[in-house]
Amino acid sequence: MTKTKHQSKKKQQSSRPVPNVEKLAETFEIDFKKIVPLIPLPDGSVVYKDYIAKQNKDGRWVLHKKNTLGTQGEFNLKTCALIAAKALTMVHIEKYNEIKMLDNRYWANHYTVQVCKKHLPNIKDFDHYMIMLNKYEHSMWLEEHCKEEISKMFRWSFV
Secondary structure (H helix, E strand, C coil): CHHHHHHHHHHHHHHCCCCCHHHHHHHHHHHHHHHCCEEECCCCCEEECCEEEEECCCCCEEEEECCCCCEEEEECCHHHHHHHHHHHHCCCHHHHHHHHHHHHHHHHHHHHHHHHHHHHHHCCCHHHHHHHHHHHHHHHHHHHHHHHHHHHHHHHHHC
8 A cells, every 4th residue: 555655656746847947047047137237247347337346456446437437436345346336326425435434444454353363473472462362353353243244235235
């Protein structure tokens, strides 16, 4: 009796229509393009509507308007440049300034973490070591906090 139940389950499963994977992939791609209107270019830069975020020779991300030569802003993170492009498109100057400040705060803390990480092993004086360790931990916490804020802003803006 168990064989017949098992055989009948196999027949039911095999009679189900198999979904067309290619059709599903095309549907997901269309939906994804509607949700995230970012176009990556082969050189690593990204286009959002009328703005292009392009990396300069210093490694910073410069925001250009498509038809002009002038820059709209310079950012340390590509993510911040893209969020700023959306803010400029929607003419939210306050949001743009907030993004700029968050980008600068993240980068300042990231730089402090790197400096502390380099100098901590070489410090001989215990008091100086404890001060540097405290600064290192605090900057790491602030860096993570800024990173979470930037990620949250990106999700709110594009997803």
